[in-house]
Amino acid sequence: MALLRASLPPGELFGALAEFATPAELYHACEGVRDAGYTRWDAHTPFPIHGLERAMGLRASRLPWVVLVTAVLGAVSGMGLQGWVSTIAYPLVISGKPFFSWPAFIPITFELGVLGGAFGAVLGMLAFNQLPTLHHPLFASARFERASDDGFFISVESWDPQFDRDRTMDLLRRLGAKEVELVASDPAEGKE
Amino acid sequence: MSGTQSESNPIAGRPGQTVEPSTGLALSESDPVDHRAPLILGAQTFHAITEAVARPMERPATRGWWICFLISLSMLGLLGVSIAWLFWEGIGVWGLNNPVGWAFDITNFVFWVGIGHAGTLISAILFLFRQKWRTSINRSAEAMTLFAVACALIFPGIHIGRPWVAYWMFPVPNQMGMWPQFRSPLMWDVFAVSIYGTVSLLFWYVGLIPDVATMRDRSAGLRQKTFGVLALGWRGSMRHWKHYETAYLVLAGLATPLVLSVHSIVSMDFATAQLPGWHTTIFPPYFVAGAIFSGFAMVMTLMVIMRKAFGLEQIITMKHLDYMAKIMLLTGSMVGYAYALEFFIAWFSGSAYELFTFKNRAFGTYAWAYWTMVSCNVILPQLFWLKKVRSSLAALFVLSIFVNIGMWFERFVIIVTSLHRDFLPSSWFYFVPTFFDVSTLIGSFGLFFTLFCLFVRFLPIVATAEVKTVLPQAIAHSQEAPAIEHDASGAVGLAREGAA
Numbered sequence: 001m002a003l004l005r006a007s008l009p010p011g012e013l014f015g016a017l018a019e020f021a022t023p024a025e026l027y028h029a030c031e032g033v034r035d036a037g038y039t040r041w042d043a044h045t046p047f048p049i050h051g052l053e054r055a056m057g058l059r060a061s062r063l064p065w066v067v068l069v070t071a072v073l074g075a076v077s078g079m080g081l082q083g084w085v086s087t088i089a090y091p092l093v094i095s096g097k098p099f100f101s102w103p104a105f106i107p108i109t110f111e112l113g114v115l116g117g118a119f120g121a122v123l124g125m126l127a128f129n130q131l132p133t134l135h136h137p138l139f140a141s142a143r144f145e146r147a148s149d150d151g152f153f154i155s156v157e158s159w160d161p162q163f164d165r166d167r168t169m170d171l172l173r174r175l176g177a178k179e180v181e182l183v184a185s186d187p188a189e190g191k192e
Numbered sequence: 193m194s195g196t197q198s199e200s201n202p203i204a205g206r207p208g209q210t211v212e213p214s215t216g217l218a219l220s221e222s223d224p225v226d227h228r229a230p231l232i233l234g235a236q237t238f239h240a241i242t243e244a245v246a247r248p249m250e251r252p253a254t255r256g257w258w259i260c261f262l263i264s265l266s267m268l269g270l271l272g273v274s275i276a277w278l279f280w281e282g283i284g285v286w287g288l289n290n291p292v293g294w295a296f297d298i299t300n301f302v303f304w305v306g307i308g309h310a311g312t313l314i315s316a317i318l319f320l321f322r323q324k325w326r327t328s329i330n331r332s333a334e335a336m337t338l339f340a341v342a343c344a345l346i347f348p349g350i351h352i353g354r355p356w357v358a359y360w361m362f363p364v365p366n367q368m369g370m371w372p373q374f375r376s377p378l379m380w381d382v383f384a385v386s387i388y389g390t391v392s393l394l395f396w397y398v399g400l401i402p403d404v405a406t407m408r409d410r411s412a413g414l415r416q417k418t419f420g421v422l423a424l425g426w427r428g429s430m431r432h433w434k435h436y437e438t439a440y441l442v443l444a445g446l447a448t449p450l451v452l453s454v455h456s457i458v459s460m461d462f463a464t465a466q467l468p469g470w471h472t473t474i475f476p477p478y479f480v481a482g483a484i485f486s487g488f489a490m491v492m493t494l495m496v497i498m499r500k501a502f503g504l505e506q507i508i509t510m511k512h513l514d515y516m517a518k519i520m521l522l523t524g525s526m527v528g529y530a531y532a533l534e535f536f537i538a539w540f541s542g543s544a545y546e547l548f549t550f551k552n553r554a555f556g557t558y559a560w561a562y563w564t565m566v567s568c569n570v571i572l573p574q575l576f577w578l579k580k581v582r583s584s585l586a587a588l589f590v591l592s593i594f595v596n597i598g599m600w601f602e603r604f605v606i607i608v609t610s611l612h613r614d615f616l617p618s619s620w621f622y623f624v625p626t627f628f629d630v631s632t633l634i635g636s637f638g639l640f641f642t643l644f645c646l647f648v649r650f651l652p653i654v655a656t657a658e659v660k661t662v663l664p665q666a667i668a669h670s671q672e673a674p675a676i677e678h679d680a681s682g683a684v685g686l687a688r689e690g691a692a
Contacts, residue, residue: 026668046402048437052433063439064442081363082374095375
């Protein structure tokens with residue numbers, strides 16, 4: 001299933017993984033990697049570090065547009081359902097009001113808009129992030145377990161045009177990495 | 193409560209003066225951004241926070257937990273028996289022979305929906321207002337919301353007399369070709385509460401993803417696999433955090449108007465009826481304020497126990513409890529204002545029926561319920577003006593219980609006193625709950641506490657990733673922020689030299 005797998009570099013080598021001691025060091029290292037012209041790389045942190053997306057040169061998320069579309073879809077289907085039921089499927093005269101008494105339909109329209117927006121936000125976030133991806137080559141690194149605790153990492157993937165095993169590791173060391181290691185692609189993934 | 197004295201120091205002391213008593217280490221001074229005293233006490237490292245939150249999940253269950261769990265479970269059993277008997281025998285077991293007979297059931301429904309609202313206030317509204325202190329309590333408050341909504345949803349489900357046709361509440365084609373009547377607030381309520389539950393679940397789960405990833409990376413075997421699936425393969429990627437934080441912000445933005453709409457719609461169930469005592473435009477804001485008030489009382493009750501039981505005193509500090517007490521003071525006073533205004537409007541409207549209803553409320557046969565409500569919701573919370581009360585765990589706990597009781601009585605008073613003197617004297621009745629009324633209420637507490645016990649045992653009870661962001665050393669990018677240095681002991685100090 002393509003959905004459950006991240007897009008990974010071809011070949012044996014996934015890339016280089018560097019650990020930094022503090023958010024501040026990671027921040028400056030990210031600026032360094034960005035300025036060196038890398039594009040297929042990432043930072044891994046136990047919590048979102050504010051401003052890091054700028055240090056990495058990332059664009060703002062386009063998720064709000066997805067949410068706008070799904071929220072409007074939810075609201076339109078809410079009003080549509082109520083209008084259709086009240087005028088076509090089951091028209092009833094309630095307290096002498098017109099069949100399409102839209103002001104009374106606003107609350108449910110609003111609620112369904114919120115529901116659509118919420119699902120759009122969660123599913124859209126997962127889709128942008130290519131999650132769920134239960135397996136990833138980085139999980140093979142024992143050190144990487146700390147990325148969800150107190151470790152701050154940069155991973156540079158081997159299909160980056162700038163990537164060169166030695167020069168990239170050198171750059172990461174110069175940027176203040178505590179440890180730099182190479183991470184192999186998963187053998188099973190590599191064969192496909 | 194031996195820790196109370198030392199914990200209250202950071203509130204009394206000015207920023208920069210607090211000293212962690214056990215180690216004597218000087219705390220990280222004030223927050224480099226807003227210059228306030230730190231929210232999290234002790235010389236905390238990121239790892240120490242992971243440990244503090246993960247420890248209760250990783251050690252065997254304590255005896256205290258088993259006692260709480262078994263008591264809750266037997267109360268839940270009582271709920272099962274009560275519902276089974278209700279389904280077998282019919283709603284006559286609740287004494288539903290006249291309009292006021294359904295009072296208890298709907299009181300419980302409104303009570304539980306209201307409890308949930310504080311969780312969403314903490315997770316969504318305080319997030320939009322950038323109230324960082326919410327990070328210590330939002331996870332458990334959101335869990336409380338979910339469980340309270342689950343309890344609430346039971347009541348409309350079981351009170352309809354023929355539970356096997358409960359699906360008629362939903363807009364699905366049925367064998368009679370019949371559709372719901374969308375102009376009724378009762379129908380709006382079906383959508384509002386079920387969507388509120390769904391969105392709260394989504395919000396809660398999104399918040400959990402990074403923390404279950406933390407648990408996955410700390411565990412082995414079946415636990416690792418379970419957490420691994422729940423974490424969806426989260427690897428802390430900054431490219432993921434970017435979308436994640438956007439999603440979280442959007443969800444907070446959606447949940448904020450949603451939570452306000454939910455209790456407004458619940459209040460319209462009453463307000464659109466013509467019954468004196470219900471037919472009033474003050475209901476939506478009054479219900480929302482009451483909901484937040486009651487919810488904070490429940491959060492307070494749970495937090496006072498939880499921080500003690502799981503040793504989280506440095507993460508859920510006296511400062512957090514102090515803030516919650518202030519919100520209760522505010523919302524309690526808003527509720528008190530609404531009570532007073534209802535009387536004014538009853539007089540001002542010139543309607544004899546309205547005036548009778550309110551006189552009857554305060555001085556009639558249910559005066560005992562009315563004055564219980566006023567004492568618990570308006571008079572007692574005024575004690576929160578006193579700093580001494582706000583910094584005493586015992587006082588906070590006792591007052592929060594009183595507010596829980598008072599807010600249950602508020603719904604009882606609104607529903608019962610208005611209905612028991614209906615327009616038709618043939619409907620007049622002094623409502624007394626039956627055994628199964630009471631057992632269902634106790635049983636719903638059983639469901640709530642059983643779910644909460646399971647939550648504190650098996651999931652991270654504090655949003656670890658979010659708490660880490662409020663530590664001073666988490667701020668990396670600001671030019672004004674001092675650089676962070678790790679000294680040999682591993683404690684974190686702030687070097688006053690500006691960012692490199």
